[in-house]
Amino acid sequence: MDSALDLPAKVALLTGASMFTLRPEPAIGLPELRLSDGPTGVRGLTFSGGPAVTLFPNATLLASAWNTGTAYEVGRMLAEEASAQGIHVVLGPTINLHRSPLGGRLFEAYSEDPLLSGALAAAYVRGLQDHGVGACLKHLVANESETERHTVDSVVDEATLREVYLLPFEIAVADADAWSIMAAYNRVNGTPATEQRHVLTEIVKGEWGYRGLVVSDWWATTSTAPSANAGLDLVMPGPVGPWGDRLVDAVKAGEVDEAVIDDHLGRLLLLAERVSTPRPAREVPAPDSPARRAQLTRLAAEGMTVLTNDGVLPLRRETTVALVGRHAVDTVDMGGGSAQVNPPYQVSVAEGLTELLGDAVTVVDGVEVRERPVPAGPEFAVHPSTGEPGMRVTLHAADGSLLGERDLAATSTMIGIDDDLPEAPRAVRLSARLPRGGRMLVGGIGVGRWEVRAGGRTGRFELGLTSGDVGEAVLRPPGDTLLVDVEPGALLEAEVTLEPGGRGRYGLVARPAPEDVTEAVGRAVAAARAADVAVVVVGLTEEQETEAVDKTTLRLPGAQDDLVRAVAAAARRTVVVVNAGTPVLMPWLEQVDAVLWAGLPGQEGGHAVAAALLGDLEPAGRLVTTFPAADGASPAWSVTPVDGRLEYAEGPFIGYRGHEAGRAPAPAFWFGHGLGYSTWDYSDAAVLDDNGHQVAVTVTNTGGRTSREVVQVYFRPADERQPVRLVGWGAATLEPGQSARVEVTGDPRLRRRWESGNWVELPPDGELLLARGLGDVRATLRIGSA
CATH class of the missing domain: 3.40.50.1700 (Glycoside hydrolase family 3 C-terminal domain)
Incomplete structure (x- = not known):
């Protein structure tokens, strides 16, 4: 590698080639690598538009099955979807925790519990990677909310950081060897996550022995030498960023050792080797099959x-x-x-x-x-020429000349400004017919100056960003509407004028008046x-x-x-x-x-x-x-x-841990709660070993329907400074009247604490709770001297 590439060529590979691709390098046999967002499906290389792909249930719903087999199956299905599109790495799973229920992005993450999140993530990762597609654990670390997400400083004590927020990542690395990890937007204890040498190099690459690639969240990297030295391996997106020539200069100036560059590149090449391993051909079911x-x-x-x-x-x-x-x-x-x-x-x-x-x-x-406002649905907007659900879009230069045309289907009624145009557009024109008559709300979504025409009325409005988030124009574009009376088949036309270099997503609004x-x-x-x-x-x-x-x-x-x-x-x-x-x-x-x-x-x-x-x-x-x-x-x-x-003043007492400790009122519904469609009896609960790592209980389906029961095991330490925590679970699916002996082995990583710079095993003193959620504890077993 050292002899094949000079320093600029090495550095060039450490920033993406585009929004979702990495540069090829024929001199060393490196092909182009393709990445895709993947929390609920493999979208592909474009943010909006693009091919129709499978939309999966959200991560929180999938996690609610409490089933690592389900997580593995989803990973395998996503690997199929990725392979069909030529995608090498799926950007998921999201394993930040549900710290506050106000978090806007919690639906992408598994749970409030580090063990449940970590175990499900490991299974999901194996499902992807066993089939040749890389996973990317995100977002490292303490990234549990979205407010001021690019600048917020998450202040977390070291014990809580390791015992709670790093634990899902640790489990997924140790148990599944995830091939990549994404560094978050936020700061952690004053330092940007992309510059967190303590986390990235000392803990992840050092203590955990992680061999994989650490990639930045998109536009998260704001420094050159500090991020390179901290352990960040790849800056996304590209083709420009804070590395490139500046990183070459930093190496020449002695601010970054070239051995650091070689390590970053070595990890990138390992990822390329891993995702290029051939897998048996398998026909991928179509999204609507x-x-x-x-x-x-x-x-x-x-x-x-x-x-x-x-x-x-x-x-x-x-x-x-x-x-x-x-x-x-x-x-x-x-x-x-x-x-x-x-x-x-x-x-x-x-x-x-x-x-x-x-x-x-x-x-x-x-x-x-x-x-x-929301984009027009298929029942309210059809293509003006074909009559099929969707809309017509044309993109224009400042002089009005045509740059590109798009025909959007009903499943994709928002268009993003892409990079395959001869120049950046200054105007977007959108049109559709309104198959239903009556009083309608019509309008536009996207940043710019709008003129909307329908039913003999014209509306003009200017839509701008409401926050400093660079992604708002794409993630949450603004919209406005006017009220019109239209005949069935009326034409809805709109034109939006963009500022120079304007980007974002654009769409039409059409819906009945509230x-x-x-x-x-x-x-x-x-x-x-x-x-x-x-x-x-x-x-x-x-x-x-x-x-x-x-x-x-x-x-x-x-x-x-x-x-x-x-x-x-x-x-x-x-x-x-x-x-x-x-x-x-x-x-x-x-x-x-x-x-x-x-x-x-x-x-x-x-x-x-x-x-x-x-x-x-x-x-x-x-x-x-x-x-x-x-x-x-x-x-x-x-x-x-x-x-x-x-x-993070609550320390390790998040979610059910804090409620159980009396640090918050009793909840409406406890973590782990769920009735299913039957009733259950627990009997003969027993500890199977001296330290309380293994327990068993007989469960009997006492209802009238076949049902699945999830036996949850919690450890409540005798030391009240330590929170109760889930240490394991097991499940049984039984017909009415059937019984089964369910054995659960607790994860030893939940029986330790971080103290004075080291892991210390918790004394085996306390109680094991066998429960259907902490609101329905069925057996309490004392262990140790408790």
Whole structure:
């Protein structure tokens, strides 16, 4: 390597060639490597547009299965999707923890618990890498919120950093040898994550013996010598960045040793070698194939969680149902930001339940759930020439000349400004026909000066950025609308003028004008009175669950709580389905008969919810995040830095650990909670070894349905300065009346503490709790001298 390349050639390889590719180098046989975002699907090399790809259930929903086999299967499926597109590395899994329920990006991450997150991540990584595609653990480290995400300083004591926030990464490195890790945007204890020599070199590459590649988050690197010396191996994206010629100069000036460059390059070449290993050819199911549909429905349903149920679930097929709510007709299947993909279709709950029950279902759209405009859906915008769902886009230079044309399908109604144009565009023109007549909201989304025309009206508005986040124009572009009356087939035209060098995503808005809340609730109440059961689907949207923005409350947006209360007061029985990836408040909880948490269920979401409601597939999930009973009622709450600093003052007592220690009020639902569709008896619990690392218990299915039980084992140390913690779990799927002996071996990494610069094993003194979540402890076993 040293003789084949000179210093500039080596350094050139350490910055990306484009947004998602790495430079080839024929002199050493290095091919182009391709990376893709991958939290909920392999989007490919473009942020918007691009091919239709499979939309998976979100990470939190998948994690709720508490099943490493499921995580491995998802990794394998993603490897298939990546291979079909020529992608070498999938940027995932996200294994930051659910520190505060306000975190806007929690839906991409597995859980609030480091062991559960780490074990699932390791399985996911093996699923990818066993099939020749690299994984990328992200975001290292203490990156649990989005507010001021490029500059926030996460202040974490060393013991908490190692015992809690680094632990999922440690597990995934030790147990699965993840081939790459992504360094985060934030600072950690005053130092940018991309310059964290203590973390990157001393801990990850030193103590853990990590051989893989450390890549920056996109645009996270702001220094030259400090980041190179700290252990960062690759700067993304490219082709420009803070390394390049400046890093060459730093080496020549003696600020960076050339051996450091060689180490970075050696890790890059190892990654290239790993992802180039041939794998047996296997036909990849298409995103809309029957095989994928069945897999995605099953994966989504098995993570769905029954929070409460007085016997109304599963629904009987002869039941008449009033299906109510905006989330029923416009089900939210994915979060916002880099987790978004372009799926071939998305199934709503209304479609899924109607397919199974037919005329027994009456569907009523509920109250408005969004404040921001959203791109036109397939039922409201069609291509002006073909009449197929979608829109026409042309891109123009400053003199009006045509630079490029795009025909967008309904599944991709936002266009991004790409780099394959002869010059940067100064105007984008968009057009579609409105197949429905009546009163409509029409408008545009994207940064620039807009002129929108429809129904004889013209609207003009200027849309700008609202934050200093460089990604806002792509991740959360602004929008505006005007109200028009149109005939069916009316033409909607818009032109947006960009500033020089302007970038971002652009789209049309077209949707019916919002209905009055009183009228919407009244129609829902009337339908509920006429049915055997009312199913109200409520939830969050990409306005709350997205990259770059945190939540400010756990309350449901709009008048959804009022809708649930009104329906519950009128209906014979009421079931609430929560279509959200993270906790929400449920002030109506005592008024309803059942609550099913459905997560963000992916493109087969409606089919999965319907199968879960009817019991065709058991929603056997267990919560991966504690649901607080009120805003502020969790051990860690604020995600807003003070003078740039976000203090992790709760230390290791996050989530259920803090609730159990009395550092926050009792939650509405504990981590690990989930009822499934049966009941269970625990008996003959026993410790199998002297130190309490192994336990066993007999579980018996005492209900009337085949069901899956998850036996959770927690260690409560006798030392009250140490929090209770999950140390292991096991599962059994049993028919009614069947029993099984479930043995659980605790992970020894949860029986240690960091003290005075070393790992110290915790004394085996305390209690082992065998539980269905900490709100339902079934056996307590004393160990040691406790």
